[in-house]
Amino acid sequence: MSNEMTAQELINLYNAGKRDFAGKNLAGIDLGSANLPGINLSEANLKRARLAKTNLEGANLEGAHFEGTVFAGAKLSRANLRGIKAFNLFLHKVDLSSANLQDAFLEALTVLSSQLTWVNLKNADIQNASFTYVDISHADLSGAKLINISAPKINFEGANLRNANLSGANLCNSNLRNADLIGANLTNCDLTDANLWLAKVTSVQLSYAHSLTDAILPDGKRFGS
Secondary structure, eight states: OOSBOOHHHHHHHHHTTOOBOTTOBOTTOBOTTOBOTTOBOTTOBOTTOBOTTOBOTTOBOTTOEEESOBOTTOBOTTOBOTTOEEEEEEEESOBOTTOBOTTOEEEEEEEESOBOTTOBOTTOEEESOEEESOBOTTOBOTTOBOTTOBOTTOBOTTOBOTTOBOTTOBOTTOBOTTOBOTTOBOTTOBOTTOBOTTOBOOHHHHHTSSBOTTOBOTTSOBTTO
């Protein structure tokens, strides 16, 4: 069988019971609204693919290649995306809850109105990223590189951010309640109006932040009050 296939060929094979499409060249494929839970697309070429409203719950996408891929409205809960390399992604209303993105490299990432609760981003490298109205509560971001991310109003409640690099990050109005920030790099991080109540973080770490204006500190007091 050729390493390339059309969307209809893939869907027909999937509906006939086939699940393994590992390593396939699916660049530019349009699988919008397709129902493909549990599919194996590991190491597949999904550059410029259209996956709008595609159901990929529990799919294996480990090591897949993404660039300019459209994920609007896609369902990726519990999907395995470990070690993916992705460039220029726009995620709008995407469900990545409990997905595995450990060791992923994500550059020029834009995430809007999406669900990332309990996601595994341990040791991920996220560059030039923007998060708007994103719930990433209870996620594992330990050791992740989140340098200069723009994430105002992001929900990090209960997240594991141990040893994460948040230097230069914009976390204005963010919710970091109960988050674990032990060992995290907060140099020049903007925590204006952030909620750090009950967060695990030291005063020394916070002293390196760019701003703590009106932030709620771990003891429940407002900064400067």
